[in-house]
Amino acid sequence: MTKDVAVLGAGMHPWGKWGRSFVEYGTAAAREALADAGLDWRDIGSIVGADTVRGGYPGYVAGATFAKALGWQGARVASVYAACASGAQAIAAARAQILAGLADVALVVGADAAPKGFFRPAGGERPDDPDWLRFRLLGATNPTYFGLYARRRMAVHGDTPEDFALVKVKNAAMGALNPYARYRKRVTAEEVAASAVVADPLRLLDICATSDGGAALVLSSMDFAQRHGVARPVRIRAVSTVTPRFPNTVLDLPDIATDSAAAVAADSESFRASIARAAYEEAGIGPEDLSLAEVYDLSTAMELQWYEDLGLCGEGEGAKLVREGATAPGGRIPVNSSGGLASFGEAVPAQAIAQVCELTWQLRGAAGDRQIAGARVGISANQGLFGHGSSVVAVR
Amino acid sequence: MSRTRTPSVAGWFIGDGDDFRLLGTRCSSCATVFFPREDVHCRNPYCTGGPLEEISLSRKGRIWSYTDSHYRPPSPYVSNPELPWEPYALIAVELAAERIVVLGQAAPGVTVADLTVGMEVEVVPGVLHEDAETTWTTWHWRPTGVRA
Numbered sequence: 001m002t003k004d005v006a007v008l009g010a011g012m013h014p015w016g017k018w019g020r021s022f023v024e025y026g027t028a029a030a031r032e033a034l035a036d037a038g039l040d041w042r043d044i045g046s047i048v049g050a051d052t053v054r055g056g057y058p059g060y061v062a063g064a065t066f067a068k069a070l071g072w073q074g075a076r077v078a079s080v081y082a083a084c085a086s087g088a089q090a091i092a093a094a095r096a097q098i099l100a101g102l103a104d105v106a107l108v109v110g111a112d113a114a115p116k117g118f119f120r121p122a123g124g125e126r127p128d129d130p131d132w133l134r135f136r137l138l139g140a141t142n143p144t145y146f147g148l149y150a151r152r153r154m155a156v157h158g159d160t161p162e163d164f165a166l167v168k169v170k171n172a173a174m175g176a177l178n179p180y181a182r183y184r185k186r187v188t189a190e191e192v193a194a195s196a197v198v199a200d201p202l203r204l205l206d207i208c209a210t211s212d213g214g215a216a217l218v219l220s221s222m223d224f225a226q227r228h229g230v231a232r233p234v235r236i237r238a239v240s241t242v243t244p245r246f247p248n249t250v251l252d253l254p255d256i257a258t259d260s261a262a263a264v265a266a267d268s269e270s271f272r273a274s275i276a277r278a279a280y281e282e283a284g285i286g287p288e289d290l291s292l293a294e295v296y297d298l299s300t301a302m303e304l305q306w307y308e309d310l311g312l313c314g315e316g317e318g319a320k321l322v323r324e325g326a327t328a329p330g331g332r333i334p335v336n337s338s339g340g341l342a343s344f345g346e347a348v349p350a351q352a353i354a355q356v357c358e359l360t361w362q363l364r365g366a367a368g369d370r371q372i373a374g375a376r377v378g379i380s381a382n383q384g385l386f387g388h389g390s391s392v393v394a395v396r
Numbered sequence: 397m398s399r400t401r402t403p404s405v406a407g408w409f410i411g412d413g414d415d416f417r418l419l420g421t422r423c424s425s426c427a428t429v430f431f432p433r434e435d436v437h438c439r440n441p442y443c444t445g446g447p448l449e450e451i452s453l454s455r456k457g458r459i460w461s462y463t464d465s466h467y468r469p470p471s472p473y474v475s476n477p478e479l480p481w482e483p484y485a486l487i488a489v490e491l492a493a494e495r496i497v498v499l500g501q502a503a504p505g506v507t508v509a510d511l512t513v514g515m516e517v518e519v520v521p522g523v524l525h526e527d528a529e530t531t532w533t534t535w536h537w538r539p540t541g542v543r544a
Contacts, residue, residue: 118467123471132472135472138473140499141470247495256498260494260495261496262494
């Protein structure tokens with residue numbers, strides 16, 4: 001078990017399709033996190049940016065881009081890219097610097113200005129890139145993979161499209177209470193069922209949209225927090241950034257095939273489950289200790305998968321959990337109290353940071369109408385393309 | 397038509413008709429199979445590595461899962477924006493001998509209504525798209541016993 005780092009500040013730019021630069025979203029989120037922490041930007045010893053590959057050259061050097069926008073002040077800088085796990089890796093990098101004594105207080109920022117419609121690979125003829133290949137050869141968009149996972153759950157576990165819709169209904173009800181969410185309307189099961197099929201069996205309202213958005217955190221050493229007068233901060237206790245173990249036998253984006261288990265038998269634990277286990281082990285807790293979870297609901301069906309991967313229930317019991325209301329506010333383990341991606345949409349480098357913002361507000365008891373009573377321990381779970389784990393445990 | 401038939405990707409499949417096969421590689425040291433082919437070094441972390449040999453994959457497998465695509469995929473997928481979009485099915489197929497799951501488009505005319513998880517399918521030659529000079533070929537999955 002490692003030492004904790006304190007979360008002194010959290011901030012966001014509202015999600016949506018605003019048509020502005022990712023720099024503006026990230027800078028707004030950063031200023032809000034700094035104000036929340038009661039710190040001046042010049043107090044920050046290190047800035048870590050989560051990269052956005054769609055932001056052009058400045059997007060690839062996000063840390064320096066945000067530092068320039070906030071005003072050069074000489075801070076240590078880093079930029080990280082890990083696809084959808086970029087935000088968690090940015091948190092991990094800042095945390096490592098703090099625990100190593102390289103910085104007392106660090107700013108973590110992620111922001112994106114997403115394209116309309118499907119995410120797509122970078123341009124050019126690049127047949128050595130698996131992401132390019134899956135589009136060129138198969139036209140396999142992200143939702144087609146979500147459709148494969150959903151259909152597999154229906155065949156193996158007996159889940160139904162109605163079960164999937166329950167996830168959207170639950171998350172939309174929470175998103176309606178979140179001023180940072182893009183979609184702030186409740187949704188009915190009938191509306192989900194009436195929306196267009198995107199990738200059988202999933203419909204438009206089963207799948208998260210692409211969005212603009214930004215999120216930021218101010219992290220510090222526990223000593224700094226004490227000196228700053230914050231006696232009982234929300235603390236980050238674990239950050240899991242693990243890779244899969246060979247052979248990875250669940251078809252993962254963006255691959256066209258799995259690893260073969262012909263020579264080495266597959267572990268019974270899936271990659272997603274190993275992401276959570278690493279976080280639990282580092283934090284010295286188990287699923288029974290959780291007050292809430294923020295999971296990467298790229299699709300409604302995938303949220304059910306995360307219930308199982310986080311150990312909130314046994315394998316195949318995810319649908320039962322949502323049917324029982326266990327993952328709704330007031331239930332045993334509320335999931336996606338923020339409204340999740342169902343309400344936010346995806347702003348790739350920001351999302352894993354936004355999850356920790358929500359954990360922070362919930363653990364402070366400052367989440368307003370969507371507050372989970374008595375929240376003490378929260379986990380985020382997420383996965384980045386090309387084998388990036390992402391999970392954060394926060395406690396109060 | 398005098399278009400040249402050219403594989404959409406080199407070295408992934410070979411042959412015609414009933415002789416059509418997906419091509420992968422196998423590590424001569426640990427026998428791990430790779431598709432798409434791995435030609436540089438064995439990726440089994442327990443293996444010190446050996447020469448990688450080209451192999452043909454099993455023609456038949458069972459459906460792990462399937463879906464379809466109701467909206468036109470973005471480039472680099474090639475489709476004619478002048479024509480109305482026709483959804484096509486995608487099938488992930490488990491090959492028993494290789495212990496691997498391989499994704500591919502379903503043969504034309506096969507829809508999700510024709511499929512179930514666990515159903516047997518076979519690999520068949522297919523066309524990805526055509527331009528003025530070239531017919532770009534690919535692999536398709538088709539339920540066994542069905543003829544185009």
